[in-house]
Amino acid sequence: MDLYETLGVRRAATASEIRRAWQRRARALHPALNPGDPATAERYREAAIAFEILSDPQRRAAYDRGELEPTPAFPAPEAGFEGFDFSTRVRVETVGFREIFDSALGARRPPAEALRGEDLEQATRVSFEESMSGARRRVHLVRYEPCPACQGTGDVAFGPVPCPRCQGSGQVRGSRGHMIFSRPCEDCGGTGSLRRRPCSRCAGGGRLMGSEWLEVQIPPGVGDGSQVRLAGAGNAGRRGGPAGDFVLTVQVEAHPIFRREGEDLHCVVPAGMIEAAMGGRVEVPTPDGPVTIEIPAGTQSGQRFRLRKRGVPRLGEKRRGDLWVEVCVVVPAVTDDGGRALLRELARALSAPAAAGPTAASGGGSRRS
Numbered sequence: 001m002d003l004y005e006t007l008g009v010r011r012a013a014t015a016s017e018i019r020r021a022w023q024r025r026a027r028a029l030h031p032a033l034n035p036g037d038p039a040t041a042e043r044y045r046e047a048a049i050a051f052e053i054l055s056d057p058q059r060r061a062a063y064d065r066g067e068l069e070p071t072p073a074f075p076a077p078e079a080g081f082e083g084f085d086f087s088t089r090v091r092v093e094t095v096g097f098r099e100i101f102d103s104a105l106g107a108r109r110p111p112a113e114a115l116r117g118e119d120l121e122q123a124t125r126v127s128f129e130e131s132m133s134g135a136r137r138r139v140h141l142v143r144y145e146p147c148p149a150c151q152g153t154g155d156v157a158f159g160p161v162p163c164p165r166c167q168g169s170g171q172v173r174g175s176r177g178h179m180i181f182s183r184p185c186e187d188c189g190g191t192g193s194l195r196r197r198p199c200s201r202c203a204g205g206g207r208l209m210g211s212e213w214l215e216v217q218i219p220p221g222v223g224d225g226s227q228v229r230l231a232g233a234g235n236a237g238r239r240g241g242p243a244g245d246f247v248l249t250v251q252v253e254a255h256p257i258f259r260r261e262g263e264d265l266h267c268v269v270p271a272g273m274i275e276a277a278m279g280g281r282v283e284v285p286t287p288d289g290p291v292t293i294e295i296p297a298g299t300q301s302g303q304r305f306r307l308r309k310r311g312v313p314r315l316g317e318k319r320r321g322d323l324w325v326e327v328c329v330v331v332p333a334v335t336d337d338g339g340r341a342l343l344r345e346l347a348r349a350l351s352a353p354a355a356a357g358p359t360a361a362s363g364g365g366s367r368r369s
Helices: 003-007 015-029 038-054 057-064 097-104 128-133 273-278 337-368
Strands: 080-084 120-126 135-146 155-162 171-176 179-184 193-198 207-218 227-230 246-252 259-261 264-272 280-284 291-295 304-307 323-330
Touching: 003 015, 003 038, 015 038, 038 057, 120 135, 128 135, 128 246, 135 246, 207 227, 207 246, 264 273, 264 280, 273 280, 273 323, 280 323, 291 304
Parallel strands: 120 246, 264 323
Antiparallel strands: 080 179, 135 207, 155 193, 171 179, 227 246, 259 264, 280 291, 304 323
16 A cells, blocks of 8 residues: 555655644544445555654655565554544643554553663782682672562552552543544553552662672682672662673782783793803792702893693683793802803803814815815
């Protein structure tokens, strides 16, 4: 169907023209005014669909582009049309055509929504050693907790008592100009009586402010900025909604020796000139205590050695990273004459074999020439 033709308006019609056309159609085609006429009821549904789409600028633009197809899938109208009133009496309620339209399509005011509680967050500091072995922290939480009076639902049972809005009839009458409509009461759902009311202790929110001490286990291997999340330990939800989470952000203090990269640790250890030249044993600090490693002869400054499974524990696993040891060769300062003499003699001894080879070769060459 063509929506503009259904409402009897031109394609360039303004919003007010579309609204007036729908009002005319609603007065003429409403099922309450034409009982037992399925053809008129179908025409009313089509007009309702046309007005719903064309009164929304975005949906109208999509329809004009051919991107939106009207789908008549509305339930039977539930609003009643009670005739016309041309008296000067003042009505208690006045309703707009949007309310009439929603009521005719079976719309209901949504109940108070159950909302998830907010997350809470705190920060704590741990030492490097605690990050390796794990730690416990006791934190104080000030948070919303479920209201004990209503069990977090936000309302309590009472009555039943007649609904004050509809005075127990289950129907609310309203006027639009001289037209009188009736529709189900939204406060009592059309039953005419109320059986629950907002909780006076929490004002219908379903939660109250409280406080609690909480023990948090920090697992081994946490890094700086890691977060420990406790599901459901945050603020209680509104009107029975799920609780939020509590997040503890961990800040790890720096270590004077070890530098962390992922699950691996790095450190620098000094080695004497003699040990580096001849090879020897070097003591290396590790998170589990010092160990001694063998370095080969000719070890250079900056050379690295890998100690497997001496690094950081991997979160949730039994495996560990590695420890990378970088050797820094320490050259002593020689200030006395005896030490200088020994170093000169050592230098001559180390350079003699290297010098003897080229000299003999050059001599031999000279003799061959």
